[in-house]
């Protein structure tokens with residue numbers, strides 16, 4: 001069980017992103033196929049993904065709201081949080097509208113229509129931008145991260161200071177995270 005209430009949001013974002021993105025991809029494939037059994041299959045799968053994705057996103061947004069209100073943060077990250085929230089709400093609204101249109105539209109011959117497909121693509125772009133902003137909050141600003149792993153930044157060369165400290169003091173210097181492979185055991 002997550003220890004803090006704001007840790008539920010990162011669980012649900014995976015369902016939102018996977019289901020909605022897959023739904024859009026399936027609709028795109030269906031739009032490229034001629035009427036056939038396969039086209040029907042892709043439309044059916046796309047609908048289920050879109051509808052399940054929209055339902056999951058209601059929870060994602062609710063937990064996002066709770067995270068927004070509860071996660072400890074300072075001014076340096078607040079503006080980015082607001083941008084993430086606003087884009088997420090717009091994205092959710094777009095997918096709700098598309099879900100409603102899909103229910104009505106499925107009884108028509110030209111389903112999915114080019115306009116509907118274009119709407120899906122725009123909503124997918126907004127979804128990806130929302131996910132990127134969310135990732136930035138956590139992985140670049142450390143929002144909701146309790147204990148960042150100490151060690152060199154990815155790609156940074158390991159400085160020889162540790163060896164110098166060891167020589168000067170006669171004591172073994174503390175190993176960096178990269179040197180000891182994060183823990184006591186080697187990674188295979």
Ligand code: HEM
Pocket residue numbers: 006007008009010013016017057060061062063064065066067068071081084085088089091092127130131132133134135137138143144
């Ligand atoms: C379409 C809906 C949304 C998506 C796809 C989304 C996506 C994300 C992602 C990918 C992260 C990084 C999670 C991680 O990897 O640890 C994140 C974090 C965050 N999001 Fe969202 N988000 C959505 C809605 C919202 C809303 C509506 C709010 C606020 C009202 C919000 C507030 C936050 C906050 C505060 C964090 C950082 C703390 C935490 O992870 O709990 N999100 N979001």
